Amino acid sequence: MISLYAHIPLGCTGAMSLSPIRFEILEAMLLLDKPEKPAVIAKEAGKDFPSAMMHILWLTRMGYAASPAKGLYVITENGKKALGLPDISREKAREILAPLPTDKAFHFYAGIGKPLNLSAHSLRDFCDKILNVDEVSINFHLNRGDFEAWFTCLGDVELAKKVALLKAKKNVGEDLRKRLHAIVETRCMALANVAAHAITSV
Numbered sequence: 001m002i003s004l005y006a007h008i009p010l011g012c013t014g015a016m017s018l019s020p021i022r023f024e025i026l027e028a029m030l031l032l033d034k035p036e037k038p039a040v041i042a043k044e045a046g047k048d049f050p051s052a053m054m055h056i057l058w059l060t061r062m063g064y065a066a067s068p069a070k071g072l073y074v075i076t077e078n079g080k081k082a083l084g085l086p087d088i089s090r091e092k093a094r095e096i097l098a099p100l101p102t103d104k105a106f107h108f109y110a111g112i113g114k115p116l117n118l119s120a121h122s123l124r125d126f127c128d129k130i131l132n133v134d135e136v137s138i139n140f141h142l143n144r145g146d147f148e149a150w151f152t153c154l155g156d157v158e159l160a161k162k163v164a165l166l167k168a169k170k171n172v173g174e175d176l177r178k179r180l181h182a183i184v185e186t187r188c189m190a191l192a193n194v195a196a197h198a199i200t201s202v
Contacts, residue, residue: 004116004175007039010200012159017082018082019055022044022058023083025042025047025055025059026065027044027083028041029041029065029079029184030079030080030083030165031166032044032074033183035072035074036072036074037071037073041056041073059079063076063078063079063127064078064079064082064199065079068077079091083132084157085132085158085161086158088191089194089195090196091189093156094195095156096156096191097122097124097188097191097192097195100121100122100124104153104156106146106147107143108120108141110134110137110140116133116134118133122193123159123184125189126184127181130177130184131181141169142166142167143167145164147163148160148164148167151163158187159183159187162183162187163180166179166180166183
C-alpha cells in the first residue's frame with residue numbers, strides 16, 4: 001500500500017504574480033471544479049464576499065478564471081497552470097485511467113495493520129469503491145496523505161492537489177465520502193474526455 005505523504009509542487013510560472021489571497025481563491029475554484037457563484041467561491045476560500053468578488057474579477061480579467069454564464073465563475077487552464085498543475089495529454093490521461101496490477105493498486109485499511117481486503121485497481125475502480133468503503137478507512141487514508149500519494153503515483157498531480165485541499169477542509173463522515181467521490185468522479189470524466197474513450201469499470 002502507498003503510504004508516503006504527497007508533496008504537491010506549487011511553484012510555477014505565473015503563480016509568482018498572484019497574491020496569497022488570489023492563490024487561495026484559485027485553489028477554492030479548483031476544488032469546486034465547476035462554475036459557481038462568487039458567494040460560494042468566497043465561502044470555499046474562507047474569505048469575505050466583497051474582497052473575494054474583487055479578486056475573482058481580477059482573476060477573470062487576467063485569464064486565470066472565466067465566466068461561462070452570468071454570475072458564475074470557474075478556473076481556467078491558465079489558472080490551473082498558475083497553481084503549478086501540468087497539462088494532461090491524451091496519452092497521459094489514458095495512462096492515469098489504465099487498470100493497474102495488484103502491486104500498484106490502492107489497498108484500503110481501517111488502520112495500521114487492519115486491512116479491509118478491498119483494493120482499487122484503477123482510478124474508476126477507486127471512485128466506485130469509495131461509495132461503499134467504511135468511512136473509518138476514508139478518514140484514515142485521507143489524514144495520512146495516502147490518497148494524495150497514490151494519485152501522484154498514478155501521474156495525476158491535479159487530483160492529488162484537489163484531495164490535499166479537501167483534507168484541509170476537515171470534512172468527516174458521509175460529507176467527506178460524498179465530496180471525495182464527487183471530486184474523483186468529476187476527474188474521471190474529465191480524463192476520459194481528454195483520452196477520448198469511454199470509462200469502463202474494472
